[in-house]
Amino acid sequence: xxxxxxxxxxxxxxGTTILQAARMIGPSVAPPAMCYYTKLKxxxxxxxxxxxxxxxxxxxxxxxxxKPVASCRTEVMDGMEVQNFTSPEIVExxxxxxxxxxxxxxxxxxxxDQAGECKLQDLGYENGSAKTRxxxxxxxxxxxxxxxxxxxxxxxxxxCYRCVKTAEQITEKRLHGVVHRGDASEISTYIExxxxxxxxxxxxxxxxxxxLTDRTFRFKQRVWFTKPVDAHRNCDKCCGKTRVWLKGEEVxxxxxxxxxxxxxxxxxxxxxxxxxxKKSDWVIEGPSHISRASVIxxxxxxxxxxxxxxxxxHQKALGFMDIDKRP
Amino acid sequence: MGAEVHGTQSFDKKKRAEIKFSDAAxxxxxxxxxxxxxxxxxxxxxxVLHIAQAEFGGWLSxxxxxxxxxxxxxxxIEVFEVASFYTMFHLKPVGKCTFEVCQTSSCxxxxxxxxxxxxxxxxxxxxxxxxxxxxxxxxxxxCLGSCGTAPMLQCGASFHENLTYDKVDKLxxxxxxxxxxxxxxxxxxxxxx
Amino acid sequence: xxxxxxxHNDKVPNIHTLEVYRAHGGYASVEKALKNxxxxxxxxxxxxxxxxxxxxxxxxxxxxxxxxxxPEGVPRYLVCNADESEPGTFKDRYLMExxxxxxxxxxxTSSYALGAKASYIYIRGEYFYVARIVEAAIKEAxxxxxxxxxxxxxxxxxxxxxxxxxxxxxxxxxxxLLESLExxxxxxxxxxxxxxxxxxxxxxxxxxxxxxxxxxxxxVMMGGEEYAKIGIGKSTGTKLISASGHINKPGVYEIExxxxxxxxxxxxxxxxxxxxxxxxKAVVAGGSSVPILPTELILKTAKGEPRxxxxxxxxxxxFQTGTMLGSGGFIVMxxxxxxxxxxxxxxxxxxxxxxxxxxxxxxxxxxMEKILKKFLNGTANESDVELLWDIQSKIEGKTICPLxxxxxxxxxxxxxxxxxxxxxxxxxxxxxxVSHYNRLNKVTA
Numbered sequence: 001x002x003x004x005x006x007x008x009x010x011x012x013x014x015g016t017t018i019l020q021a022a023r024m025i026g027p028s029v030a031p032p033a034m035c036y037y038t039k040l041k042x043x044x045x046x047x048x049x050x051x052x053x054x055x056x057x058x059x060x061x062x063x064x065x066x067k068p069v070a071s072c073r074t075e076v077m078d079g080m081e082v083q084n085f086t087s088p089e090i091v092e093x094x095x096x097x098x099x100x101x102x103x104x105x106x107x108x109x110x111x112x113d114q115a116g117e118c119k120l121q122d123l124g125y126e127n128g129s130a131k132t133r134x135x136x137x138x139x140x141x142x143x144x145x146x147x148x149x150x151x152x153x154x155x156x157x158x159x160c161y162r163c164v165k166t167a168e169q170i171t172e173k174r175l176h177g178v179v180h181r182g183d184a185s186e187i188s189t190y191i192e193x194x195x196x197x198x199x200x201x202x203x204x205x206x207x208x209x210x211x212l213t214d215r216t217f218r219f220k221q222r223v224w225f226t227k228p229v230d231a232h233r234n235c236d237k238c239c240g241k242t243r244v245w246l247k248g249e250e251v252x253x254x255x256x257x258x259x260x261x262x263x264x265x266x267x268x269x270x271x272x273x274x275x276x277x278k279k280s281d282w283v284i285e286g287p288s289h290i291s292r293a294s295v296i297x298x299x300x301x302x303x304x305x306x307x308x309x310x311x312x313x314h315q316k317a318l319g320f321m322d323i324d325k326r327p
Numbered sequence: 328m329g330a331e332v333h334g335t336q337s338f339d340k341k342k343r344a345e346i347k348f349s350d351a352a353x354x355x356x357x358x359x360x361x362x363x364x365x366x367x368x369x370x371x372x373x374x375v376l377h378i379a380q381a382e383f384g385g386w387l388s389x390x391x392x393x394x395x396x397x398x399x400x401x402x403x404i405e406v407f408e409v410a411s412f413y414t415m416f417h418l419k420p421v422g423k424c425t426f427e428v429c430q431t432s433s434c435x436x437x438x439x440x441x442x443x444x445x446x447x448x449x450x451x452x453x454x455x456x457x458x459x460x461x462x463x464x465x466x467x468x469x470c471l472g473s474c475g476t477a478p479m480l481q482c483g484a485s486f487h488e489n490l491t492y493d494k495v496d497k498l499x500x501x502x503x504x505x506x507x508x509x510x511x512x513x514x515x516x517x518x519x520x
Numbered sequence: 521x522x523x524x525x526x527x528h529n530d531k532v533p534n535i536h537t538l539e540v541y542r543a544h545g546g547y548a549s550v551e552k553a554l555k556n557x558x559x560x561x562x563x564x565x566x567x568x569x570x571x572x573x574x575x576x577x578x579x580x581x582x583x584x585x586x587x588x589x590x591p592e593g594v595p596r597y598l599v600c601n602a603d604e605s606e607p608g609t610f611k612d613r614y615l616m617e618x619x620x621x622x623x624x625x626x627x628x629t630s631s632y633a634l635g636a637k638a639s640y641i642y643i644r645g646e647y648f649y650v651a652r653i654v655e656a657a658i659k660e661a662x663x664x665x666x667x668x669x670x671x672x673x674x675x676x677x678x679x680x681x682x683x684x685x686x687x688x689x690x691x692x693x694x695x696x697l698l699e700s701l702e703x704x705x706x707x708x709x710x711x712x713x714x715x716x717x718x719x720x721x722x723x724x725x726x727x728x729x730x731x732x733x734x735x736x737x738x739x740v741m742m743g744g745e746e747y748a749k750i751g752i753g754k755s756t757g758t759k760l761i762s763a764s765g766h767i768n769k770p771g772v773y774e775i776e777x778x779x780x781x782x783x784x785x786x787x788x789x790x791x792x793x794x795x796x797x798x799x800x801k802a803v804v805a806g807g808s809s810v811p812i813l814p815t816e817l818i819l820k821t822a823k824g825e826p827r828x829x830x831x832x833x834x835x836x837x838x839f840q841t842g843t844m845l846g847s848g849g850f851i852v853m854x855x856x857x858x859x860x861x862x863x864x865x866x867x868x869x870x871x872x873x874x875x876x877x878x879x880x881x882x883x884x885x886x887x888m889e890k891i892l893k894k895f896l897n898g899t900a901n902e903s904d905v906e907l908l909w910d911i912q913s914k915i916e917g918k919t920i921c922p923l924x925x926x927x928x929x930x931x932x933x934x935x936x937x938x939x940x941x942x943x944x945x946x947x948x949x950x951x952x953x954v955s956h957y958n959r960l961n962k963v964t965a
Contacts, residue, residue: 045710046878048918067917073710096914100883133907136890159876177404178876179411181688181705183886185876190403191338191389362640362681367721372703373686377645399703412705412875413686415645431607432808433764433851435865469689469869470607470808471646474764474851475771484649516649 003076005029005052006086018071018082019050023261030261031084032094032123034101034208035160036072038263043165044072047158048097049123053090056081068093091127098128104139104183105209106155114210116223116295119262120158141186146176147194149215149274150204154186157211163187163203170267171199187211198237201273205256205264216274217245217253224295226252231282237269243288244279251277260291343390348398352382356398369401372409376416381510385425386417414468415511422457422464424502424509427481430467433474442478442490443467449499462503483509484516522776523750525738525758526731530618536653538660541621547666549629549740554674557740562633566736568744570756575601575692575729576807576847577922578831581736587716588634589724597725598631598639600733601697605644605689606807607869608849611760612730614772616643616650620657624680626733628666629740631678634726638679641730642697645685655682689873693921694727695719696875707877708921731760751777755830759848761790766800766854768792781805781827781834782819785852798854802938805834806846808866809926811933812859813843839933856954859938860945863930864892870927881924884915888931895945902946909935 001012005022006029012021020038022030031052036044044050050072054065059079068090071082084090102124109115141154159178164187167174176189189195195203204212223245231244245253254273256264276282287302348356356375363370375395376387383391387410396403410416417425426446430439443465447453450463457464473479476488487498502509534540541547553562567582588596600623604612616623623641631639643651658680661667669677688706690696695709698720719725735757739747748756755777764770767785769792775784784790785800794800803818804810820827822841827833831845853862871885891908894900908931916928935942945951 045920048878048880051918070710070920093914093918097879097918100879100887100914103883103887134887136887158879159882174402175404177408178705179408180876181412182871182874182876183882185882188407190392190407362683364721367702369703370683370701373645373700374684376686377648377684401703405704408705409686409703413645413688415687430865431869432804432862432865433608435862436765436851436853436857468646469872470605472604472610472613472644474608474610474849475762477764477770481646484652486649511645511648513648514652516652 001076001078001080003078003080003082005082006084012076014075016076018052018054018069018074018076018080019044021076022052022071022082022084027260029084031071032119032127033072033261034119034123034158035162037162037165037206038261039267040162040165040169040206043162045070047101047160049094049101049127051090051093051097053083053087054080055083094127095129098124099133101158102128102132103134104155105158106138106140108156112153112156112210113213113218113223114156114207117262118210119208122293139183145215146189147196147200149201149270150195151213151215151218152187153211153213154188156209157187158209159185159187160208162206162208163212166203166206166267167195167200170202171197173197198269198271199267201270202256202264202267205258205267208262214253214255214273216277220252221245221247224298226296227300228288228290228296230257230285230288232285233272233276233282235269235272237271239266239268240272241266242268242272242282244282244284246279249279251279251282257288338389338393342388343393346383346390346394348378348382352378360399368399369405372399372401372406373413375399376406376410377510377512380416381508381512384420385423385508385510386420420457422462423507424462424482425464425466427466427468427471429469429471429473429477429479429481431470434470434477434479437477439478442480442492442495445492445495446499449495462506463499484511484513485509486516522774522779523758524774525742525747526622526734526760527615527619527772527774530614535619536617536621536657538621538657538664541619542664546621547625549737550625550632550666551672553629553632553740554672554676559633559635562629562736562740565739565744566633569739569747570744570751570754571732571735571739571747572754572756572831573729574731574735574759574848576606576809578845581728581732584716584728585634585726587714588726589717590635591724595638595723596634596636597720597723598627598634598636598733599694599697599701599720599725599727600627600639600641600730601692601694601727602641602643602647602650602730603685603689603692603697604647604730604847605692605873606809606847606849607866608764608804608807608851609762609847610764611762611772611848613647613650614762615730615734615760616647616654620654621661622734622737623654623730624657624661624666626736627680628661628671628678630726630728630733630736631680632676633736636726637677638681640681640683640701640720642683642685642691642701644691645687648684651682651684658682688875689869690875690921690923693923696921697727698725705875707875708923710920752828752830753832755832755845759829759845761829761848761850763791763850763852765850765852766795766798766857767852768795775829777830779829781829784829784850791850791852794852794854796854798856800852801855801857802853802859804843804849804851804853804930806844807849808851808869809922809929810844810846811839811842811929812862812937813841813933814937817841817937818843839929840936843933858951858953859934859941860892860895860951861953863934864889864896866930867892867927870923874923874927878918878920878924880915880918881920881927884911884924885927887911888927895942896951898945898948898950900942900946902943904946905935905939905942908942 031050033050034047051068052071058077144152179188226245232241256268290297359371359374392406396406478490479488571581572578691700691706696706700706715725821836867889871889874885876882912928912931915924
């Protein structure tokens with residue numbers, strides 16, 4: 001099926017959503033997504049950040065769609081034409097969505113562990129407005145410990161439902177959900193139960209904001225001062241392929257590996273996440289790939305070894321001393 | 328908000344063990360469950376919650392919700408998610424008679440605000456509060472479908488419409504003398520359409 | 521007097537019983553359909569009748585029925601939307617309370633047309649006592665053989681159940697209703713798929729309003745073409761209107777679509793004019809979500825033609841100068857009414873009823889309510905009017921379900937037609953509720 005997004009045409013299989021098609025073309029046309037998650041069934045449709053304008057429905061029915069559609073939940077039709085960043089209407093509408101997501105957000109980035117890898121920060125920076133027009137008291141909730149490993153800051157939650165779907169689809173038993181309704185909705189367990197099963201830690205990785213954070217990492221380091229490396233170990237519960245976040249020789253946290261859309265590549269078990277915090281537990285493969293747009297990329301050298309070899313070649317050619325053999 | 332609604336509520340295992348539908352209520356629950364294909368009994372959740380609320384003190388305690396989960400063979404969180412979504416399920420104790428005064432457009436146009444103020448003064452409570460004797464709780468409600476007979480209030484299954492101060496007086500007197508729990512599931516409703 | 525097809529017998533004593541209902545010609549449409557018509561013929565009559573969904577959206581019923589997928593071996597369902605919650609609307613309650621068998625008869629006839637072996641009547645929880653009335657009527661119908669196995673000795677068997685809700689306006693949205701019926705939170709589903717393909721428990725389902733289903737009976741009896749002769753253009757048949765507000769005779773009226781709005785408001789047959797000799801200021805013609813119109817625009821279109829009670833005439837002029845027939849929740853306001861405060865009650869309502877799934881509605885409705893509260897406190901600025909306008913524009917059309925629009929339209933219309941009221945409050949830094957004293961007169965101490 002042929003679909004054109006912001007003037008770029010691509011051929012995609014039937015059943016592909018507009019968002020997936022846009023991601024196939026690349027980041028220049030891909031809409032931001034806060035709730036959609038490729039690996040979670042029925043995710044998406046809630047946050048409305050990925051809305052796009054369908055200017056031509058299909059070759060068979062060329063009528064435009066009357067309202068903006070959530071690209072994550074709308075399948076492409078052959079001959080469909082879509083406007084994303086090229087539509088001023090969509091850019092403006094998305095600005096509105098960002099504003100809605102932020103009016104009740106505490107903007108406590110300076111004390112939030114998610115800062116530096118927060119999708120809402122990125123969204124606000126790239127698609128929002130610099131000023132807020134909201135003058136009322138923001139919604140407040142107490143922080144809750146869901147067990148000894150996960151902290152829930154409901155104030156920061158954007159109700160993307162990713163963690164609920166993760167608990168339902170990845171773990172054995174869902175113990176938490178969305179309770180109450182409207183702007184009083186909140187993520188909650190039933191009478192503060194502890195969420196504890198082998199895969200529960202994955203809710204931290206799928207959370208786009210700092211609503212669910214790793215208590216074992218809490219306040220230890222700002223992420224941009226750590227060095228993420230891809231590592232693995234033999235694990236009988238999960239794939240064992242993780243991202244280990246180092247500060248010097250210390251393992252400050254373990255997460256799943258994420259792809260270029262910041263989605264988990266493979267979910268990992270709690271044992272890998274929490275119980276293997278020694279560097280010797282892991283076979284380190286090399287520095288993780290971090291996007292240049294990310295603040296974490298500062299001070300992060302992905303190709304250090306190659307650079308070193310390169311440098312040594314030049315130094316040798318110039319007759320310098322081998323840098324590794326300096327006194 | 329979180330801590331206020333459920334965080335402070337403890338789960339009492341002893342209380343939980345005592346909760347059990349009466350035979351009559353259980354028969355009603357079974358009748359409702361028979362309305363759906365066997366693998367879809369979760370569909371009975373809302374009607375069963377209504378029965379549970381009427382049966383166990385007019386509100387849904389964590390213990391009650393846990394019991395309903397067991398009866399319908401679903402997870403307790405699924406019950407909590409639903410119970411907290413709908414306005415008719417009280418997650419905190421309420422008085423025997425809960426007055427829900429409609430305040431949306433047509434009722435407002437016809438003096439609902441004055442009715443609320445009058446009840447507040449008369450019962451010496453504010454909206455959201457319960458009288459000290461546990462008899463009355465005052466709440467406001469959004470459109471209850473009595474726009475043509477505004478202003479109105481709902482108490483349990485009964486709609487009291489075309490309210491005047493006088494009617495409110497009589498209502499309070501009557502309910503106080505009857506002194507019993509008024510539930511949505513009551514079969515002896517009075518309506519004034 | 522206009523013709524009445526739905527509530528013509530509403531004053532007959534004990535019409536809620538099967539015996540009296542039957543004596544007045546009740547269940548004739550079931551007899552006619554099951555004995556003399558094929559299911560497709562019933563659907564054809566509904567198509568010919570031009571009947572449009574009476575819940576508010578006005579979608580052609582016959583067309584909706586024809587979308588129903590019919591895969592082999594998969595059950596199909598008819599679900600009646602009796603979650604009447606649109607402020608200003610109470611017609612379904614009246615119909616179910618007074619003539620419950622009219623709905624049940626419609627359920628059987630419609631289910632026959634759709635091939636549904638089971639149907640559910642989802643009644644809003646607050647109408648618990650109405651559910652009791654309908655349940656009692658269903659019991660009577662079973663006992664008399666109108667429901668159950670092999671109705672009237674035919675192959676057609678049908679079960680009809682009542683389901684009560686839990687208090688949520690959003691469950692009037694058909695996919696939220698289905699979620700609720702499945703025992704879940706009333707969160708609207710993301711479409712497609714539509715219920716006609718995957719509805720209740722994933723099976724093909726038709727969801728229709730109470731009045732729509734009841735209207736199927738007279739259509740089957742008189743024939744679709746005959747029904748279509750009532751009304752004007754694409755607004756065929758009769759419609760129940762719930763009239764409330766500052767009128768002499770609030771209540772439920774059955775009108776032939778096409779009567780002038782002016783006649784409806786001022787004639788003795790219907791609303792009987794404005795109470796206390798006051799002048800009319802504005803009308804919300806089709807339930808809280810439709811745009812409010814000032815007197816001059818509700819009585820006459822922008823072109824100066826008399827406004828009629830039809831989908832088209834009320835919609836004439838688009839949202840600039842028109843409105844919608846909607847659910848038929850007709851709220852009349854007199855000259856003392858504060859449009860700003862009335863809007864506040866609407867916005868508070870939508871804030872209260874937002875399910876919270878999608879961000880524009882979840883956050884936007886509460887924000888609008890807070891700003892309107894500023895007007896009532898006398899702390900609003902002129903710039904708040906622009907802000908309100910901008911917020912509603914960013915909710916409208918950006919949400920999963922139509923509650924976004926329902927919340928945005930009243931705000932937009934109030935500003936469009938009564939901007940001066942907002943500005944006046946903002947300039948004087950003072951809100952005076954004049955209508956307050958007027959109301960006190962009615963509420964006697």
